[in-house]
Amino acid sequence: MKLLSRLYMVLIFVFLYAPLLIMVLFSFNEANSLSNFTGFSLRWYEELFQSEEVLDVLSNTLILALLSAAIATVVGTAAAVGIEKMRTRWLKTAVNTVSNMPMMNPDIVTGISMALLFAFAMKLFHMESIFGFWTVLIAHVTFNLPYVILSVVPKIRQMDRFLPEAALDLGCTPMQSFFKVELPAILPGVLSGFVMALTLSLDDFVISYFNTDGDFQTLPIYIFGMTKRTVTPDIYSLSTLLFAGVLLLLILSNLMQSHAERKEQRIAAAKRRARSGRRG
Numbered sequence: 666m667k668l669l670s671r672l673y674m675v676l677i678f679v680f681l682y683a684p685l686l687i688m689v690l691f692s693f694n695e696a697n698s699l700s701n702f703t704g705f706s707l708r709w710y711e712e713l714f715q716s717e718e719v720l721d722v723l724s725n726t727l728i729l730a731l732l733s734a735a736i737a738t739v740v741g742t743a744a745a746v747g748i749e750k751m752r753t754r755w756l757k758t759a760v761n762t763v764s765n766m767p768m769m770n771p772d773i774v775t776g777i778s779m780a781l782l783f784a785f786a787m788k789l790f791h792m793e794s795i796f797g798f799w800t801v802l803i804a805h806v807t808f809n810l811p812y813v814i815l816s817v818v819p820k821i822r823q824m825d826r827f828l829p830e831a832a833l834d835l836g837c838t839p840m841q842s843f844f845k846v847e848l849p850a851i852l853p854g855v856l857s858g859f860v861m862a863l864t865l866s867l868d869d870f871v872i873s874y875f876n877t878d879g880d881f882q883t884l885p886i887y888i889f890g891m892t893k894r895t896v897t898p899d900i901y902s903l904s905t906l907l908f909a910g911v912l913l914l915l916i917l918s919n920l921m922q923s924h925a926e927r928k929e930q931r932i933a934a935a936k937r938r939a940r941s942g943r944r945g
Contacts, residue, residue: 685908692901713899719887723903726884729798730866733805738859740806741813746847748814749821768811776875779804783876796878804876805866812865813858820854821847853922860918864911 691698695706713719744764751757767775779800787795828850832842848855870885877886884907888900 688901689905689908691898692905694898697898709898709902712897713902716899719899719903722882722884722887725798725881726867729802729805729883730863733802733809733866734859734862736802737806737809737813737862738855741810741858741862742817742851742855744810745814745817745821746843749818764814765811767808768815772808772869772871775808776804776872779807779872780875794878796876797881798877800876801873801881801883804872805869808869808872809862809865812861813855816858816861817851817854820851824850853918853926856918856921860914863914867907867911 690702692709693705693707694702695704695708696702748757748760748764751760780796783795783800787793824847828846829842832846833839837845868885869883870889873883874886874889877883882890884903891897891900
């Protein structure tokens with residue numbers, strides 16, 4: 666039974682990571698081939714950094730992802746704090762349900778509904794076209810928000826609820842109490858929400874496709890257009906760099922979260938020792 670469980674885990678990891686490893690391997694291939702590895706070369710990385718078109722699309726994608734993740738993190742953190750401070754149970758449940766709807770909806774539904782909203786606004790204000798960077802940004806912030814809220818809410822619930830009250834008693838204003846006491850306590854959840862929003866924005870195709878025009882392209886839309894012809898190996902190099910960047914972000918996020926958890930454990934242990942000392 667133990668052997669079968671280990672074999673099952675190995676098969677899962679092979680299916681998950683074998684495609685990524687093959688992509689990384691062929692990004693260093695000397696030849697323009699998907700089946701024959703003729704030798705190690707940095708040729709496609711050199712071509713990648715010489716292609717102005719690819720670099721423009723990459724800059725569009727990174728600016729969009731960073732900006733949408735930052736806005737979603739700020740708004741989502743504020744929303745999570747507000748939701749947890751609600752006293753009315755049915756209202757809290759209703760707001761949670763509404764905030765989770767973009768996450769539960771299929772991407773095609775969110776993409777089409779956002780496109781119809783922008784088209785309605787375009788007709789309402791008699792504009793020729795509003796589709797482009799700003800419409801994609803609004804759409805990305807919309808579908809990123811639930812993931813940020815979902816990451817921050819558990820940290821708020823884990824936080825000692827008397828900390829903000831203690832800060833207020835010691836002379837802090839509500840704003841100072843949030844930034845000096847509450848935010849450091851929920852920071853791992855905020856960072857996790859930011860990383861998740863960033864990766865989702867980098868990856869999104871369907872919602873971006875329905876809410877942009879031909880002038881603004883993200884990397885998934887650009888690669889989709891290439892599939893009608895041929896995907897060049899420099900795209901493998903670009904995908905490898907993006908994979909490495911996201912992996913680094915996830916490692917840093919996990920390290921910060923584990924550091925925060927160890928700090929919480931040390932504080933809890935110190936409190937237990939203090940209580941046992943007072944009893945003695």
